[in-house]
Amino acid sequence: xxxxxxxxxxxxxxxxxxxxxxxxxxxxxxxxxxxxxxxxxxxxxxxxxxxxxxxxxxxxxxxxxxxxxxxxxxxxxxxxxxxxxxxxxxxxxxxxxxxxxxxxxxxxxxxxxxxxxxxxxxxxxxxxxxxxxxxxxxxxxxxxxxxxxxxxxxxxxxxxxxxxxxxxxxxxxxxxxxxxxxxxxxxxxxxxxxxxxxxxxxxxxxxxxxxxxxxxxxxxxxxxxxxxxxxxxxxxxxxxxxxxxxxxxxxxxxxxxxxxxxxxxxxxxxxxxxxxxxxxxxxxxxxxxxxxxxxxxxxxxxxxxxxxxxxxxxxxxxxxxxxxxxxxxxxxxxxxxxxxxxxxxxxxxxxxxxxxxxxxxxxxxxxx
DNA sequence: CTGTTTTGACCGTCTGG
DNA sequence: CCAGACGGTCAAAACAG
Numbered sequence: 332x333x334x335x336x337x338x339x340x341x342x343x344x345x346x347x348x349x350x351x352x353x354x355x356x357x358x359x360x361x362x363x364x365x366x367x368x369x370x371x372x373x374x375x376x377x378x379x380x381x382x383x384x385x386x387x388x389x390x391x392x393x394x395x396x397x398x399x400x401x402x403x404x405x406x407x408x409x410x411x412x413x414x415x416x417x418x419x420x421x422x423x424x425x426x427x428x429x430x431x432x433x434x435x436x437x438x439x440x441x442x443x444x445x446x447x448x449x450x451x452x453x454x455x456x457x458x459x460x461x462x463x464x465x466x467x468x469x470x471x472x473x474x475x476x477x478x479x480x481x482x483x484x485x486x487x488x489x490x491x492x493x494x495x496x497x498x499x500x501x502x503x504x505x506x507x508x509x510x511x512x513x514x515x516x517x518x519x520x521x522x523x524x525x526x527x528x529x530x531x532x533x534x535x536x537x538x539x540x541x542x543x544x545x546x547x548x549x550x551x552x553x554x555x556x557x558x559x560x561x562x563x564x565x566x567x568x569x570x571x572x573x574x575x576x577x578x579x580x581x582x583x584x585x586x587x588x589x590x591x592x593x594x595x596x597x598x599x600x601x602x603x604x605x606x607x608x609x610x611x612x613x614x615x616x617x618x619x620x621x622x623x624x625x626x627x628x629x630x631x632x633x634x635x636x637x638x639x640x641x642x643x644x645x646x647x648x649x650x651x652x653x654x655x656x657x658x659x660x661x662x663x664x665x666x667x668x669x670x671x672x673x674x675x676x677x678x679x680x681x682x683x684x685x686x687x688x689x690x691x692x693x694x695x696x697x698x699x
Numbered sequence: 700c701t702g703t704t705t706t707g708a709c710c711g712t713c714t715g716g
Numbered sequence: 717c718c719a720g721a722c723g724g725t726c727a728a729a730a731c732a733g
Binding site: 475476477478479495 | 702703704706
């Protein structure tokens with residue numbers, strides 16, 4: 332009814348400046364925090380410090396990176412005039428236009444579809460084979476269902492969820508869950524908006540477990556956690572036949588990703604906490620990641636994958652940002668052009684993120 | 700009693716004529 | 717510009733803990 336078109340758009344200039352100001356403060360605080368921590372040696376080990384300090388440094392670095400990304404996004408939105416055109420819908424199963432050909436054509440042309448609004452991106456979840464039909468993807472966040480709708484061309488209805496803390500904390504994050512027609516074990520989950528609630532902050536604050544711990548989680552005693560773990564164990568990376576993304580490799584061969592902190596500006600999502608099973612199709616890596624993704628390290632086998640179908644394509648200007656980011660491929664995207672006041676480290680790995688998508692996925696919907 | 704889910708209705712957006 | 721189609725959201729009722 333009074334949903335005002337389903338999204339607030341970019342907001343006015345004053346609020347955007349306020350947002351930028353707040354983000355700049357946060358970045359400065361993160362920088363100071365990082366400065367307070369002892370330096371790390373070549374292998375990333377803190378000199379004379381234990382794992383706890385190591386964790387703190389990693390979190391601080393990622394926090395800093397997150398603020399920088401958020402600033403970049405905010406500036407991009409501001410540059411776009413805060414008024415985005417029709418938001419592009421998620422692709423794939425979610426797009427049920429008058430006919431599939433039209434839908435494909437629209438996607439191929441990058442034509443905007445519906446609803447203005449927050450950045451959105453699609454992920455795919457694969458549930459365990461032994462899960463029942465009512466099983467729904469659990470990303471660790473608390474969602475409240477507010478609607479369900481049959482989608483034209485889809486065998487299964489789409490569920491609409493919003494953050495449980497929408498009213499209490501004004502969290503605007505929403506997600507749409509739809510079971511794949513092709514594979515009953517696969518869910519297309521479209522996220523929209525960032526978690527601004529406390530659960531996102533808790534996740535962001537929680538230090539990620541060491542990679543080996545992630546790969547070999549301790550015995551789970553909580554049935555819910557067992558269920559979640561079962562789900563996690565069934566994750567995989569989908570490449571859709573596309574060339575493999577340029578992930579951030581650690582020296583030890585593990586693939587680092589920091590979707591958690593990319594998503595802090597997008598969904599407040601932490602792979603470390605929800606299993607680290609999400610893998611950006613583009614291998615998002617924004618920070619000197621201190622943890623590795625089991626999904627990224629084990630791309631074989633059943634599992635879970637992410638489609639970053641779209642991100643900040645909310646406006647032509649923003650689309651340019653995306654294009655610039657994506658066209659540069661491995662060279663990464665020069666966000667410094669959007670960070671006039673905040674220098675970015677040249678070595679900062681920041682090629683892709685769920686807000687901006689990956690070259691492959693971007694091209695899939697934009698330049699195909 | 701409180702919070703969540705279900706479900707029909709309404710509204711905004713998109714597209715073709 | 718208009719009308720139809722569709723996706724997304726609202727809100728009341730039902731349900732669950």
